[in-house]
Amino acid sequence: MKSRVLRDIKARQAVVSQELKRTLWRHLSRNTTLDPQVRMQAQMALSRTPREASPSAIKNRCIATGRGRGIFNQWKLCRFQFRLRALNGDLPGVDKSSW
Amino acid sequence: MSGVGVQLARKLQVAELSSRIFGNVFNPTGARQGNYILRQGFRGEHMVRYYPSLQDQNMVKLPRLSRLLGDKLVDPDEIDRLNALDRLRARGKGAPKKGEGKRAAIKKKR
Numbered sequence: 001m002k003s004r005v006l007r008d009i010k011a012r013q014a015v016v017s018q019e020l021k022r023t024l025w026r027h028l029s030r031n032t033t034l035d036p037q038v039r040m041q042a043q044m045a046l047s048r049t050p051r052e053a054s055p056s057a058i059k060n061r062c063i064a065t066g067r068g069r070g071i072f073n074q075w076k077l078c079r080f081q082f083r084l085r086a087l088n089g090d091l092p093g094v095d096k097s098s099w
Numbered sequence: 100m101s102g103v104g105v106q107l108a109r110k111l112q113v114a115e116l117s118s119r120i121f122g123n124v125f126n127p128t129g130a131r132q133g134n135y136i137l138r139q140g141f142r143g144e145h146m147v148r149y150y151p152s153l154q155d156q157n158m159v160k161l162p163r164l165s166r167l168l169g170d171k172l173v174d175p176d177e178i179d180r181l182n183a184l185d186r187l188r189a190r191g192k193g194a195p196k197k198g199e200g201k202r203a204a205i206k207k208k209r
Contacts, residue, residue, distance in 0.1 A: 009150055016143035023136060030133030055142065063150055076149065 005066045008059055011052035018053035022046065 028034060028042035051057055061068050062078035070079040075091060086094040111127060118125040126132060187193045197203075 005150065012143070012147045012149065016147050019141050019143040023139075023141070027133045027136045030131060030136060032131045032133075055146065058146055060149065 002066060004068065005061055008061055011058055014050060014053040015055050015058060018049055022049060022053065025049075 025042045025046045029039050029046060031039065059068055060071050060073055060076065062071055062081055063076045064081045065078055067078035067081075071077065072079065072082050075082055075085075077085065082091070085091050087096065114127065115125045117123070124132065124134060184193065
């Protein structure tokens with residue numbers, strides 16, 4: 001599971017490095033008042049950037065186990081790690097409830 | 100009806116002037132200019148900080164109090180273990196020293 005996390009870290013770094021360029025290209029391609037050729041070129045430039053540089057390709061994974069599903073974003077943990085730590089009292093403010 | 104047209108033109112002029120003065124975008128037809136993308140802000144720096152660094156991980160692993168004091172604290176489990184050993188030795192039931200156990204005695208006979 002470690003490799004998936006490493007891949008995700010790499011993708012996050014790619015997002016940062018390409019962010020300015022991508023924002024400008026996105027702006028140019030969405031601006032309908034510009035020349036169609038300019039917009040077309042911006043769109044092509046966008047599609048040429050690697051997929052991992054897109055923020056939507058980022059996946060929040062569990063910081064303890066690397067699991068990709070069932071993550072509580074507030075604690076960055078998967079549901080099982082969350083349960084273990086909550087029962088152990090490691091997560092401040094989290095209490096087991098019953099009603 | 101020409102009066103209405105003049106009024107509209109004047110309104111447009113005023114809007115253009117005010118947008119120029121206050122630095123707003125003058126876009127009476129509502130054409131899509133993609134300005135919302137420039138308004139969104141950058142979130143990559145925040146994304147990079149998702150996984151804790153090695154230093155952060157070590158900080159989490161250390162008990163909170165020892166992090167503050169800077170040296171090791173009393174380990175209750177270790178104290179219990181040592182006390183139990185002391186009790187065994189007082190009764191003569193402690194583990195033998197090296198070279199005094201059963202196996203060492205067999206080897207000496209040979």
